[in-house]
Amino acid sequence: MDKMGSRKEEVIHILAVGLRKLLDFGSMDFSKLQEIRLRVGAPFLIVYDGKEHFLDRAGRFTKEVDRAYTVNQREIRETLEHISNYSMYAFEEELRQGYITVQGGHRVGVAGKMIWERQGAKSMKHISFLNIRLAHEVAGCADVILPYLIREQGIFHTLLISPPRCGKTTMLRDLIRQLSDGDGSRDGMTVGVVDERSELGACYLGIPQNQVGCRTDILDGCPKVEGMMMLVRSMAPKIIAVDEIGSREDVEAMEYVMNCGIFLLATAHGNSIDDIKNKPVLGRLVREKVFGRYVLLQPGKIGKIQAIFDERGSVLFSGGQQQGLSGRYAC
Numbered sequence: 001m002d003k004m005g006s007r008k009e010e011v012i013h014i015l016a017v018g019l020r021k022l023l024d025f026g027s028m029d030f031s032k033l034q035e036i037r038l039r040v041g042a043p044f045l046i047v048y049d050g051k052e053h054f055l056d057r058a059g060r061f062t063k064e065v066d067r068a069y070t071v072n073q074r075e076i077r078e079t080l081e082h083i084s085n086y087s088m089y090a091f092e093e094e095l096r097q098g099y100i101t102v103q104g105g106h107r108v109g110v111a112g113k114m115i116w117e118r119q120g121a122k123s124m125k126h127i128s129f130l131n132i133r134l135a136h137e138v139a140g141c142a143d144v145i146l147p148y149l150i151r152e153q154g155i156f157h158t159l160l161i162s163p164p165r166c167g168k169t170t171m172l173r174d175l176i177r178q179l180s181d182g183d184g185s186r187d188g189m190t191v192g193v194v195d196e197r198s199e200l201g202a203c204y205l206g207i208p209q210n211q212v213g214c215r216t217d218i219l220d221g222c223p224k225v226e227g228m229m230m231l232v233r234s235m236a237p238k239i240i241a242v243d244e245i246g247s248r249e250d251v252e253a254m255e256y257v258m259n260c261g262i263f264l265l266a267t268a269h270g271n272s273i274d275d276i277k278n279k280p281v282l283g284r285l286v287r288e289k290v291f292g293r294y295v296l297l298q299p300g301k302i303g304k305i306q307a308i309f310d311e312r313g314s315v316l317f318s319g320g321q322q323q324g325l326s327g328r329y330a331c
Contacts, residue, residue, distance in 0.1 A: 007031070010104035011134065016078035019044065022059040022069060036132040040076055043068030076128060083108055097221060105135035105202025105209030135202045137210050141167075142174035145295055148308045148316050150186065154238065155179065156292030157258060160267040161276060166297045168267045169243055173200050173210060175265060176241050180213020191216045192237030194227030200243060228253040232260050241265040248281050258290065271299055273313060 008030045012020045015036075022044060023036075035047035043054045043065055053061040054068035062068055083102055094100045099109045112127035149155045158175075162168045182188030195201050195218050201208035203220040212218065217235045219227040224242050231237055240257050242250075245266045257264055270276045273294055277286040285291060289311040298306035298319060308317040 007104065007134075010102070010106065011036070011132070014079060014082045014102055014106075014108070014132070016075040016082070019071070019075055019079065022055045022057075024059070028059075033134055034136075035134065036130075038071045038076055038079065038130040038132075040071060040073050040128040042071060044071055073128065076130060079130060080110075080127060094221070099198070101198045101202060101204055101209075103204050103209070105204065107133045107135070107198060107202070109133065135210060136170065138170055138174060139177070139211065140174065142171050142178060144305055144317070145171065145175065145308065146178055148295075149175070149293055151292075154189070155263045155265075157264045157290060158266070158293040158295065159276070159291045160265075160295045160297070161270045161273065162267075162297035163271060163299050164269060166299065168297055169199055171295070171297070172241060172243060172265060172267050173212065176200065176216060176239075177211050177213045179239060179265075180215040188213065188215045189238040190236065191239045191241060192231035192235050193218045194222055194224050194231065194240070194242045195220050196222060196224050196227065197243065200241070225249045225253040228257050232257060232262065237262060239263045239265060243267050244269065246279070246282065251281050251285060254285075255290075272296065273309060 011030065011033070012023060015023070019038070028048075032049040033046060034050070037045040037047075039045075045068075046053055046055065048061075054063065054065065056062045056067045057069050083100055095110060098111070099107050101107050109131035110127050111129040113125050115125060149158050160168045160171055176191050176193060179189050180191045191213060193200050193212065193216060195203070198220055200210065201212050201216075201218040201220060202210045203218060206220070208216075208218060217231070217237065219230060222230070224245065225247075228240055228242065231240055240262050242254075242264075243266070245251070245254065245268050254264055254266065268276060268282060270279070273286065273296065276294075277283045292311050293316075294309040294313075296306045296309070298304040305317070305319045307315050307319060310316055
């Protein structure tokens, strides 16, 4: 079975039988399918090639709510049974985090009634909302960035900046893979990844479903602060990679990592370096020139590199006419 056929099977397999038919009716290109949204009593909704569509009873795209297929509680329950292999108890810990990662690295967000105790979230019941986010990889998408990051005996501390859904997680994943594997001109490096939201490695039963390189170790579902400390103590990485930093605790852990002689790869939400500079916590790192490289992705252009800057804010690369990634790769 080819990669696209395998991807289709992974997605179809976890849906209720009635919902499978809707996706199987037409000639849908599953490489362009980004999200499947299921809500009890609401239309079957997908995000396809960067745009929202309802599906009607024949599996056709429609913009009219009245014509869309309505998802029912039984279909939500049946889908959950397929996702959990009929053992929701086995996924209780993941449910407390609000999502389950399935084979292929696809992540299923869940929402319903939360059960709380003094220590925090205990479990979830009456699950009525599912968001299936399909995993995507773009091997080679970081080819333009990589030469600007490499320096003797390592890399520059690097921050990737963009608004949500502009491809920074996809870019970070490919950087991890390339730095870990190395190539004919440079040796690979040991990379430690703190994958708090299971989006970089997309581990299923502890095994990464995404390509992250042969010298990469992953702490899956682990908070960033604790994870960075654990990797320093236990895995002797040359590089630590984390996604979506921003809190004061994140910054303190990052500084600890850098002071240990470990290189850092990170992403943050923002529209520009000035935007990051004006943030109360991250701004200090910019002013103190902690990062040697900033990679800015262009808002509204999925995966398009607007510019690469050094620690002084000098432009090293301008995107110009560089082609962005297709909308199906946004993260």
